[in-house]
Amino acid sequence: MLSSLVLFAVLQGTPARDDGEWRMPGRDYAATRYSGLASITASNVQRLRPVWSFSTGVLGGHEGQPLVVDKTMYVVTPFPNVLYAFDLTQEGYPLRFKYRPDVNPTAVGIACCDVINRGAVYADGRIVYNLLDGHTVAVDAVTGKELWKTKIADLGEGETTPMAPFVAGNRVIVGPSGGEFGIYGWVKALDLATGRIVWTAHNMGPDSLMLVRPGTFKGGANVGLTTWAGESWQRGGAPVWGWISYDAELDLIYFGVGNPGPYNPEQRPGENKWTNSVLARRPGDGALVWAYQFTPHDSWDYDSNAEMILADLTIRGRRRKVLVHFDKNGFAYTLDRATGEVLVAEPFTNVTWAKRIDVASGLPVVDSTKVTGASRGNIEGICPSLEGGKSPASPSAYSPQTGLFYTATNNLCMSYQAAPVSRIAGTPFIGASTPYSAGPGGYMGAFIAWDAARGRKIWEIREKFPVWSGAVVTAGNVVFYGTLDGWFKAADATSGRELWKFKVGSGVVGAPITYRGPDGRQYVAVYSGIGGDWFLLSGDVRSDDPADVRPPADFAKDLARHTSQGGMVWIFGL
Amino acid sequence: MDLRPVAALLVVAACGRSAGGPPPSVRYAAHVSAGGTLPAAGELKNPFADSASVKQGAQLFVAMNCDGCHGGGATGWVGPSLVDGRWRYGGEDGAVFQSIYYGRPRGMPAYGGILSDGVIWKIVAYIRAQPVPAVVPTQSW
Numbered sequence: 001m002l003s004s005l006v007l008f009a010v011l012q013g014t015p016a017r018d019d020g021e022w023r024m025p026g027r028d029y030a031a032t033r034y035s036g037l038a039s040i041t042a043s044n045v046q047r048l049r050p051v052w053s054f055s056t057g058v059l060g061g062h063e064g065q066p067l068v069v070d071k072t073m074y075v076v077t078p079f080p081n082v083l084y085a086f087d088l089t090q091e092g093y094p095l096r097f098k099y100r101p102d103v104n105p106t107a108v109g110i111a112c113c114d115v116i117n118r119g120a121v122y123a124d125g126r127i128v129y130n131l132l133d134g135h136t137v138a139v140d141a142v143t144g145k146e147l148w149k150t151k152i153a154d155l156g157e158g159e160t161t162p163m164a165p166f167v168a169g170n171r172v173i174v175g176p177s178g179g180e181f182g183i184y185g186w187v188k189a190l191d192l193a194t195g196r197i198v199w200t201a202h203n204m205g206p207d208s209l210m211l212v213r214p215g216t217f218k219g220g221a222n223v224g225l226t227t228w229a230g231e232s233w234q235r236g237g238a239p240v241w242g243w244i245s246y247d248a249e250l251d252l253i254y255f256g257v258g259n260p261g262p263y264n265p266e267q268r269p270g271e272n273k274w275t276n277s278v279l280a281r282r283p284g285d286g287a288l289v290w291a292y293q294f295t296p297h298d299s300w301d302y303d304s305n306a307e308m309i310l311a312d313l314t315i316r317g318r319r320r321k322v323l324v325h326f327d328k329n330g331f332a333y334t335l336d337r338a339t340g341e342v343l344v345a346e347p348f349t350n351v352t353w354a355k356r357i358d359v360a361s362g363l364p365v366v367d368s369t370k371v372t373g374a375s376r377g378n379i380e381g382i383c384p385s386l387e388g389g390k391s392p393a394s395p396s397a398y399s400p401q402t403g404l405f406y407t408a409t410n411n412l413c414m415s416y417q418a419a420p421v422s423r424i425a426g427t428p429f430i431g432a433s434t435p436y437s438a439g440p441g442g443y444m445g446a447f448i449a450w451d452a453a454r455g456r457k458i459w460e461i462r463e464k465f466p467v468w469s470g471a472v473v474t475a476g477n478v479v480f481y482g483t484l485d486g487w488f489k490a491a492d493a494t495s496g497r498e499l500w501k502f503k504v505g506s507g508v509v510g511a512p513i514t515y516r517g518p519d520g521r522q523y524v525a526v527y528s529g530i531g532g533d534w535f536l537l538s539g540d541v542r543s544d545d546p547a548d549v550r551p552p553a554d555f556a557k558d559l560a561r562h563t564s565q566g567g568m569v570w571i572f573g574l
Numbered sequence: 575m576d577l578r579p580v581a582a583l584l585v586v587a588a589c590g591r592s593a594g595g596p597p598p599s600v601r602y603a604a605h606v607s608a609g610g611t612l613p614a615a616g617e618l619k620n621p622f623a624d625s626a627s628v629k630q631g632a633q634l635f636v637a638m639n640c641d642g643c644h645g646g647g648a649t650g651w652v653g654p655s656l657v658d659g660r661w662r663y664g665g666e667d668g669a670v671f672q673s674i675y676y677g678r679p680r681g682m683p684a685y686g687g688i689l690s691d692g693v694i695w696k697i698v699a700y701i702r703a704q705p706v707p708a709v710v711p712t713q714s715w
Contacts, residue, residue, distance in 0.1 A: 105679075105680070106681075108680055108681045109643070109652075109653075109680065109681020109682060109683065110681070111652065112642075112652065113651075113652065114652065180642060419633075419636045419637065420637060421636065421637050421638075421639055422637055422638060422639075423639075424638070424639075424683075424685075424688055426683065427638075427639055427642070427683055428639035428641075428642020428643060429639060429642070430639055430641065430642045431636070431639075433636070433641065433646040433647075434646075435646070536650075536651050536652060545654070547654065547660040547661070547662050548650070548654045548655070548660075
């Protein structure tokens with residue numbers, strides 16, 4: 001067991017690390033969210049019980065995950081982005097420090113979909129995370145002292161920064177939200193030691209701004225211009241707010257790019273590269289090495305910001321270094337991560353916008369009756385909805401032990417009425433009305449296990465509401481996830497049998513982690529605190545704003561019966 | 575600013591009180607008056623309250639992305655619902671106009687000087703024309 005784990009770590013290009021800690025959002029460079037800890041197993045998880053909880057005092061959606069480094073747990077809240085550091089060696093886990101940054105409250109009106117934060121990363125003695133208002137900060141992990149603060153994004157252009165940064169070597173990689181504000185999307189690399197911006201790479205536009213260099217990128221010249229009409233690329237969206245992974249051997253970072261703006265596709269003819277794409281760049285200088293577009297000329301808001309999990313799989317008899325991605329468009333993709341070649345692309349949920357993905361060309365076979373546009377009226381029966389067949393906010397997990405991927409999914413469809421819109425910088429730029437309905441079967445979500453080598457669903461646990469939580473899977477062969485109505489659950493990673501559940505204080509939109517405490521025992525931690533799109537759609541009363549009383553969305557009328565807002569951190573142990 | 579897609583709408587709505595100057599001060603019935611004396615302020619009346627303006631206001635509400643925060647049909651998203659009959663800053667014509675013109679804390683941008691007064695008034699006309707439920711359900715699912 002131990003030797004296979006070590007081999008796995010080497011294969012993934014991950015520095016050898018103690019499984020007892022959780023230093024970055026995806027746990028390792030490959031973003032597997034897999035832990036080698038095995039004290040909690042399918043046969044004893046029934047005895048799991050809460051050992052500690054903490055109210056963050058914040059009502060916004062608690063996406064992301066805590067970190068555990070050197071006997072300390074770090075928690076970043078949604079706006080106002082407070083950083084808590086808890087001492088895990090003492091009873092009651094008292095605070096080591098609390099860092100309360102100065103965050104511009106103007107950002108609240110520029111965040112498209114709640115004031116969430118997706119977490120921090122630990123590197124070289126510092127906790128690095130993004131403030132909502134377009135700044136990245138590095139805080140000393142021991143003292144809580146701010147080491148540097150760098151402005152990376154422009155609120156005036158509609159950019160906010162809820163993304164969790166990623167660290168590859170001495171580069172801190174960050175990107176903006178703003179796909180609903182007509183931003184000109186980018187990623188930046190900051191120097192970990194000083195916070196200085198080392199390079200900025202745009203996701204479209206001329207090769208010079210995309211850091212496309214002759215000889216390095218083989219996908220053609222200036223496709224970031226030629227796949228757009230006129231200057232529409234300048235306000236074409238392409239945000240980067242999801243998760244990043246890194247193959248140290250190939251020296252490539254992988255990240256997903258979000259939707260083109262506006263939602264009315266008739267205002268931006270062309271394929272709109274590289275929106276809704278995965279990009280592979282060199283972390284050192286930002287050079288683009290390859291890119292692949294999942295949804296060309298998106299007319300459904302199918303962002304591709306979901307994680308790119310790196311694994312080595314046997315596909316049609318051949319061992320391949322792959323990247324696995326569950327896209328909002330409802331297809332799960334297995335790509336060769338050295339070249340971007342599509343190896344497998346199959347639907348993991350109900351899909352109507354495309355009949356299939358043509359693996360040879362990499363292009364979707366689109367159902368032309370589902371294409372939207374202001375001149376085409378109200379298009380009905382589009383599945384998945386723009387919440388995604390799976391939300392990028394709910395990162396999946398991969399177990400090298402079972403060879404399976406585990407992910408939250410949504411079973412929702414939508415109608416889509418596009419409209420012409422104008423852009424005023426710093427305000428929304430959308431142009432579509434998109435009411436949702438439950439997909440076939442009437443259940444709105446499921447937690448599934450997926451065989452990415454064959455493109456097959458292995459098992460699923462259906463849930464009444466959309467499933468919006470991340471996943472963690474362990475060497476104990478247990479997988480954990482949470483539900484919008486506030487259950488935190490454990491299932492057998494092989495069979496999908498539900499083994500345990502506990503009702504936490506609010507709906508779960510965060511991602512669980514597991515770690516070894518200073519006492520040598522294995523613990524599991526998760527945030528509760530419904531938010532993101534779901535409180536906005538299905539909440540009824542905000543306790544901080546008594547004037548905000550709204551009828552719940554008609555497709556999820558009773559979610560507010562089961563949960564209210566309120567952020568908490570939960571720790572469970574045997 | 576890229577206003578081309580809705581240029582026709584904006585031209586139609588550009589007449590009315592001249593753009594650029596601030597509107598007169600507004601007396602808010604809901605505000606507390608010091609010393610029992612009402613402030614020396616008046617009332618703003620919407621010059622575009624006819625049904626054609628309401629219809630144009632509905633188009634402008636989408637074209638200028640008001641729905642991006644307040645939701646389709648103004649039923650609420652990250653910004654509050656504008657059709658539930660509950661107002662933080664007043665629901666009369668002048669108060670709604672000023673909320674759009676000057677912006678409000680916690681996210682409402684100031685559109686004065688960017689949108690003409692006529693455009694703002696037509697959006698006010700649309701919002702004010704929406705039916706308000708007698709009771710907003712808070713306990714029944």
